[in-house]
Every structure is written in C-alpha cells, then in structure tokens.
Amino acid sequence: MTSAPVTPPAKPNGRRRSSGVDRRSELIQIAGQLFADKGFLATTIRDVADAAGIQSGSLYHHFTSKESMVEELLGDYWTKLLDGYRAVVSAELEATESARGLIRASVRLLDECRLALGVMLNDWNYLSETFPFMEESLRECQSIWLGVLERGIESGEFDASMDPVITYRTIMAAVSGTARWFSPSGKVSVDELADDMAAMFLDGMRARP
Amino acid sequence: MTSAPVTPPAKPNGRRRSSGVDRRSELIQIAGQLFADKGFLATTIRDVADAAGIQSGSLYHHFTSKESMVEELLGDYWTKLLDGYRAVVSAELEATESARGLIRASVRLLDECRLALGVMLNDWNYLSETFPFMEESLRECQSIWLGVLERGIESGEFDASMDPVITYRTIMAAVSGTARWFSPSGKVSVDELADDMAAMFLDGMRARP
DNA sequence: TACCCTACCAAATGGTTGCTTGGTTTCACC
DNA sequence: GGTGAAACCAAGCAACCATTTGGTAGGGTA
Numbered sequence: 001m002t003s004a005p006v007t008p009p010a011k012p013n014g015r016r017r018s019s020g021v022d023r024r025s026e027l028i029q030i031a032g033q034l035f036a037d038k039g040f041l042a043t044t045i046r047d048v049a050d051a052a053g054i055q056s057g058s059l060y061h062h063f064t065s066k067e068s069m070v071e072e073l074l075g076d077y078w079t080k081l082l083d084g085y086r087a088v089v090s091a092e093l094e095a096t097e098s099a100r101g102l103i104r105a106s107v108r109l110l111d112e113c114r115l116a117l118g119v120m121l122n123d124w125n126y127l128s129e130t131f132p133f134m135e136e137s138l139r140e141c142q143s144i145w146l147g148v149l150e151r152g153i154e155s156g157e158f159d160a161s162m163d164p165v166i167t168y169r170t171i172m173a174a175v176s177g178t179a180r181w182f183s184p185s186g187k188v189s190v191d192e193l194a195d196d197m198a199a200m201f202l203d204g205m206r207a208r209p
Numbered sequence: 210m211t212s213a214p215v216t217p218p219a220k221p222n223g224r225r226r227s228s229g230v231d232r233r234s235e236l237i238q239i240a241g242q243l244f245a246d247k248g249f250l251a252t253t254i255r256d257v258a259d260a261a262g263i264q265s266g267s268l269y270h271h272f273t274s275k276e277s278m279v280e281e282l283l284g285d286y287w288t289k290l291l292d293g294y295r296a297v298v299s300a301e302l303e304a305t306e307s308a309r310g311l312i313r314a315s316v317r318l319l320d321e322c323r324l325a326l327g328v329m330l331n332d333w334n335y336l337s338e339t340f341p342f343m344e345e346s347l348r349e350c351q352s353i354w355l356g357v358l359e360r361g362i363e364s365g366e367f368d369a370s371m372d373p374v375i376t377y378r379t380i381m382a383a384v385s386g387t388a389r390w391f392s393p394s395g396k397v398s399v400d401e402l403a404d405d406m407a408a409m410f411l412d413g414m415r416a417r418p
Numbered sequence: 419t420a421c422c423c424t425a426c427c428a429a430a431t432g433g434t435t436g437c438t439t440g441g442t443t444t445c446a447c448c
Numbered sequence: 449g450g451t452g453a454a455a456c457c458a459a460g461c462a463a464c465c466a467t468t469t470g471g472t473a474g475g476g477t478a
Binding site for chain 2: 035038040041042074096099107121122123124125126149152156157158159163164167169170171172174175176177178180181184188193196197199200201202203204205206207208
C-alpha cells in the first residue's frame, strides 16, 4: 500500500503533451495550487509530480529546486502589487481617494494572484526568510501606505488621533487574510469586495446619522 | 557544521530541573515559541528538544506525539476566546457595545495566547484539518459575531448596506493577523490597540465633520 | 538519414524525519 | 537502605525527503 508500483493515473506514457503552451508555467500553477492548499512545506515534490502526472525527478528538468517553483509565483505578486500602488500614488489624488485606490489595487490581486496570496498566508515566516525580496517589497508597500495616511492626516481628511502604522497593518492583515475565503466565482465580485472594504475602513460599519 | 557533537547549552546533565512547576507546560511554551517562529511543520522535535536542553526521545515521556504538543496550546486559545465571547453577548448590551466587547476580547488574547495565535497564523490549513475542534470553534465564533452584527443592523445602529459575513471575516482577519507584529511589551498596549481597532471598525479612519 | 532538443522515466543518493526501545539517574518517602 | 516513579539519555529504526544521474521517446530541422 505504501509503495505499490505506481502507474501514472493520467496519460501513462505520453510525451510532448503540452501543445505549444509553456509547460513551465503550467507546472507552477499546479504546484501553486497544492502549496496554497496544504502549505509549502507540507507539500512534497512527489505531490506536485503526481498532480502533474509525471515523475518527481522530471520536475528538475524545469526547475532547479522546490523553492524556485514558488519564487516566480511570489515575485509576480509583489511586482503587480507595487506597480499598482505606484500608479495610484502617482495620480496625486486626495488622500481619501488614494487610500481607496490602494485598497482596490490590493483586493484586485485576490483574484489575479490568489495562489500566491494563499501560499504567503500559510508560510509567510518561512518564505520571507528564504526570499529576501519579500521583506524588501513589504517595506516599500508600508512606506507607500504610510505616505498616503500621513498626507490624509495633514490635510484633515483623516482622523488625527489615528495611528498610521496600526491602521496600515490592520488594513493589510484584513485584505490578505481575505485570501483565505474569497473566491471570485462566488456571489461577491472583486469590485464589490473592494468597495465594501474601502467603505469599512474609511467610514466604519456604524450607521451615519 | 551540520551535525557537530551538540552539547546541550544549558544544564548539561542535570535532572529534576523543574522544581515544582509543571515540566509539561514548560515544554509546551518552548515548543510553541518555535512553532510560532518557524512554523509547526518546519520545526522538528529535535529543534524542540535542543531548545529545552534534552534529547529528542525524552519528549515522548511527556507527549504522545508532535501534534499533541500543539493541541493543548490551540485548545486553550479557543476555550478562552469563546468563553470571552459568551460573556460579552450574555451581557445583552447595545450592538455597538457588544461589537466593541468582541473586539476587546479578541485583542486581549493577542497577549495572553500569542503563541497559539502565531502558530495558527502560520499553519491554519494543516492544523484545522488535523484538529476538527478548530473548525467547530470557528463556526461558533462566526455565529456569535453574525448575531451581533445582524442585531445592530435591525436596531439601526449599523449601516444596513453592510454585508455581515464580509464584515465579520474582515475583522477576524485583521485581529488575528495582528499577531504577526504585535508585542505587548511595545509602545502600544493591548487596551490601546483594542480601542484603536474598535474605533476603526466602528467609525472608520475618516475625520468626522 | 542523421542529429539535436525537449520532456520525460527509472533508479538510486545521502540526509532527515517522527518515533521507539532499553537502560540510567535522581529523589521523595517509607 | 530499599522501593517506585518521574525525568531523562543513547542508540537506532523504518519511512520519507529533495535531489542527482544516466538513459530514452519522439518531434523538428538539416
């Protein structure tokens, strides 16, 4: 039962199965799904290989290591997030609208990069130690957010008694934690979610008089 | 470098070192610290044993498995959280004050059970599959929150256009995600943090006119 | 036909894992 | 000074891990 002569369940011996499309990114998606579901460390490369219908050793034709499988997924997320953030602040809107834009940019990636977010949610500590660019990206993320929040306080748009760092961290925790349950195919769309969250952080859940 | 003859750093061969205090809960704290830092799966029982200054096999005198080391930590958290929640709702306050109470009860555990929260933050998927009581507790947690939020909408205290489920999940994600950075010995106290968060979710960060 | 190149297989590698076993030390209590 | 229990050590187990290696199938190109 433990090590029966495992015959690959799908496409037993067919080569050249990816007709044109990049096999590498196909494998990253398969691996990312498992990493997001079970956690990076709890997923073995045998799990990935089984899901892809190939032998575990064959993965090393495409990737140099297990880490490199997840690295692209994460790098892609942070590139997109920070690109979106930079576009928001370069528009030089009022602080309120900048904040709304940052929340929208973050929430949009819940759909576009849900695997990457799922992986980071499970194994942040391990991954941030393994890939230094994660901490660096997070630093830029924080500095952009703090810029917007402090500008809003100065302009009188935001409550002066609010702590920018706590607020920033609370928003980030709320948005990325949402990756745990949000599904873009559910009854709530990405845009609705983004608007709900922006409304919540800007004006709270209390009814206006 | 990898496996040098590791001499236990503290109390090399001393037995009966825990004078009176429960050695078992002492070991749970040591293990919990490592689980919270490195992740449950990434931490080996040899890591735990080294930190405790004993041999890895000796841990099995106190625990039946690696899982049982973390089980008590998690069970303690959920018991305390739900006890706190039940006390809040049984006071039958206005919905606004109930919500504030739930936030306070959650934030208070950031100090009291920070190891448990840190562990869950890293390995939620794995742990909730391993320990069914985690999903059960979360269900009760959600039902209490939804009760308060829906009551507030009916009474007119809360914005009727708010989605209770999204709001609940957002608050929970924000609070538990805070375990990643919060330190009770820092410049922000638990009570200040609880008040800041409650203010944020109730009235938002926008300045009042 | 000859030759690459990509994608893969099959088998094995050294190292690490959680856990077990059998014996030893220490100490309170009688 | 003998007994029993708690705490621990030293050694080792089978299973599993990521990774390496040498070889092979088959389409594309010359």
